[in-house]
Amino acid sequence: MKNILTKFLFAVAILVAPAAANAAFVAPDTIEGTTMVSPEEAKALYDRGVPFVDVRGDADFDGGRVPGAYHMPLKSNFSEETLVAELGGKDKEMVVYCNGVKCGLSAKACEQAVAWGFTKVYYFREGYPGWNDAGYPVE
Numbered sequence: 001m002k003n004i005l006t007k008f009l010f011a012v013a014i015l016v017a018p019a020a021a022n023a024a025f026v027a028p029d030t031i032e033g034t035t036m037v038s039p040e041e042a043k044a045l046y047d048r049g050v051p052f053v054d055v056r057g058d059a060d061f062d063g064g065r066v067p068g069a070y071h072m073p074l075k076s077n078f079s080e081e082t083l084v085a086e087l088g089g090k091d092k093e094m095v096v097y098c099n100g101v102k103c104g105l106s107a108k109a110c111e112q113a114v115a116w117g118f119t120k121v122y123y124f125r126e127g128y129p130g131w132n133d134a135g136y137p138v139e
Helices: 002-024 039-047 058-063 080-087 105-115 127-133
Strands: 034-036 052-054 093-097 120-124
Touching: 034 105, 039 093, 039 120, 039 127, 093 105, 093 127, 105 120, 120 127
Parallel strands: 034 120, 052 093, 093 120
Antiparallel strands: none
């Protein structure tokens, strides 16, 4: 009986550990070489015409996004070449976002963009949830 209980507890631990690890993730507050922006600051940048880069997957992007955002999923077509082609150069402003503080995609994308030499990267940590919760336009 003890052996069965041990195997059961081990199996439960294997199943629960990944979910617990994901639930504990919180995106970093800062990314070196970027400027973190709040939803209000992101909206001001949007109103100025600064391009938004959505690095979420297809399903999330299709479910709602900042109007006019470039879709560059981090896992498939986010690249130095794509950013330069869409933005027009490494000195152009961009706002990078994903699914908010429980998602690390925008943090990784910002780190990569800075490593590639982009100089005006705004890290929108609260991402689409923060934008939507603020009542800003979505499509």
